[in-house]
Amino acid sequence: MREAIALSRANVREGKGGPFAAIVVKNGIVLARGTNLVTSTNDPTAHAEIVAIREACRALGSFQLDGCDIYTSCEPCPMCLGAIYWARPRSVYFANTRDDAAAIGFDDRFICDEFSVAHNERKIPMQQLLREEAFEAFREWRAASNKVPY
């Protein structure tokens, strides 16, 4: 965790993005390090955890982080928590809390609240179209013999 914290401070000094860093460790070995690169790479998904998870999966040649631990300098936002559940590491350690992040201008708590708001009343409105046509892809997936479930 001390290394993640040091990376988060360096990220601010170097102007690469927000004060966040994450490290993925397996069997005592660091597989990947990530820092927040949103503004420096024009990628709104380049949060520290996402950067580190993608890099660790590349290192492992797998889309799952079996037996890995993630050390992140701040409690994950909803996007990153989602990514963590899809990557399935063993456990997550964090330092700063979501309240700490909100206090410096990174307020993401509302994102999860949006799940229980009606689609057309969300801050970014959502609308359903053509569900019957789209469901054909799901039927094909169900029937596909070449699929890799995950």
Add this chain to the structure above:
Amino acid sequence: MREAIALSRANVREGKGGPFAAIVVKNGIVLARGTNLVTSTNDPTAHAEIVAIREACRALGSFQLDGCDIYTSCEPCPMCLGAIYWARPRSVYFANTRDDAAAIGFDDRFICDEFSVAHNERKIPMQQLLREEAFEAFREWRAASNKVPY
């Protein structure tokens, strides 16, 4: 939306990943197309929306999707909804629902429920460490003159 649906079906046929596709449109022009590439690229974050958002931001040279609409063949998972809120498009259109996705084995609803579960009781346990040391990065961010807020 019909193009997104066609891409989602092609993605299954080509064995690239799950039956999901997304398109980002601005002023009637398609900026980016994405399909689910999780298993073919070993990237658990490569959901259709994330792939399309990253590509659209590259095309725009911006970390925000001002005035853009996203057409996704399925209602976004918590990770992708988070990414959408960070990218700030104008609106989102979807076809299949989260219940449809759960019915073919992509059940992500529990992820948002995890936010209200105690850290140590989550399916992937979380534990806090070294908050005081980590908060120093947040103090530095607050004081930084070179920062790009987002």
